[in-house]
Amino acid sequence: MDRLAGMLKKVNQLDPVPVVIHKVLSLADDPEASLKDLVEVVERDPAITANLLKTVNSAYMGLPVKVDSVHQAVSMLGLQKVVEMVLSQNLSGNLNRPQKGYGLAKGDLWRQSLAVAMVARSLARQQDLMGLPAIYTAALLKDIGKVILHEFVADQVEAIQELVTEKGMSFVEAENDVLGMDHTTLGGIIAKQWQFSPHMIYMIENHHLTNQASRNDPATATLYLADMIAMMVDTGIGVDRLAYHVYQDVFNDFFPDKQQVKALMITYKSFQREIREFMEAV
Numbered sequence: 368m369d370r371l372a373g374m375l376k377k378v379n380q381l382d383p384v385p386v387v388i389h390k391v392l393s394l395a396d397d398p399e400a401s402l403k404d405l406v407e408v409v410e411r412d413p414a415i416t417a418n419l420l421k422t423v424n425s426a427y428m429g430l431p432v433k434v435d436s437v438h439q440a441v442s443m444l445g446l447q448k449v450v451e452m453v454l455s456q457n458l459s460g461n462l463n464r465p466q467k468g469y470g471l472a473k474g475d476l477w478r479q480s481l482a483v484a485m486v487a488r489s490l491a492r493q494q495d496l497m498g499l500p501a502i503y504t505a506a507l508l509k510d511i512g513k514v515i516l517h518e519f520v521a522d523q524v525e526a527i528q529e530l531v532t533e534k535g536m537s538f539v540e541a542e543n544d545v546l547g548m549d550h551t552t553l554g555g556i557i558a559k560q561w562q563f564s565p566h567m568i569y570m571i572e573n574h575h576l577t578n579q580a581s582r583n584d585p586a587t588a589t590l591y592l593a594d595m596i597a598m599m600v601d602t603g604i605g606v607d608r609l610a611y612h613v614y615q616d617v618f619n620d621f622f623p624d625k626q627q628v629k630a631l632m633i634t635y636k637s638f639q640r641e642i643r644e645f646m647e648a649v
């Protein structure tokens with residue numbers, strides 16, 4: 368079997384995305400939908416509801432009363448928080464594994480994706496971007512292609528890194544050159560297979576802004592910036608750290624003041640701490 372066919376075969380072996388994720392995303396995006404619709408969609412899935420309530424009632428959350436319905440969770444924590452909890456709890460399966468080729472231990476990619484999602488959501492909120500749950504989800508899933516590609520990267524990592532250092536290619540360009548596939552394109556294929564919206568597929572495919580036009584899509588640019596902030600902080604994680612192009616014009620558009628980048632790096636660190644404490648406690 369050739370390499371590409373081998374990769375595509377693995378797409379079908381990933382843990383599927385629960386239907387409730389698609390329903391939550393489409394309701395969150397629908398101005399006609401009510402809070403009640405959203406609560407009902409989650410409540411109709413007993414396993415997802417049980418998982419959500421277990422976390423809501425954990426010592427970490429420190430709520431003063433026992434929460435026993437999704438509706439009550441929303442009124443205590445707010446809709447945004449509950450939606451994010453449902454999304455993150457149900458998208459972690461594939462990402463929470465070691466990604467050998469990228470030098471990522473078990474949990475590294477997942478923890479980083481969560482912190483990037485939190486930064487992307489804050490950044491999107493600051494700019495009044497719509498579709499926060501979609502941007503949050505895109506940030507969680509942006510590197511889903513790595514889950515498959517890492518095995519192939521592992522065999523060729525030296526050749527890939529040589530192109531990065533010798534030819535000034537970004538890691539994603541070098542993946543493509545050496546393997547005939549990169550983690551953004553493969554991520555798009557996976558998102559399509561999982562029947563995500565065209566914009567979700569677009570954000571995942573373009574999260575490194577390799578395609579010039581994508582720099583004009585505010586949500587995709589937000590994702591890119593959140594990811595770059597993560598790489599600037601997590602300098603020791605992954606073989607591809609900072610091996611991506613820095614598009615200064617995109618930075619300048621979003622952060623006319625350099626202090627804003629620093630502030631976001633500090634925010635990222637506080638989100639990391641929050642995630643670590645949460646994972647230790649739950």
Ligand SMILES: [Fe+2]
Nearest residue numbers: 509510550574
């Ligand atoms: Fe990436």
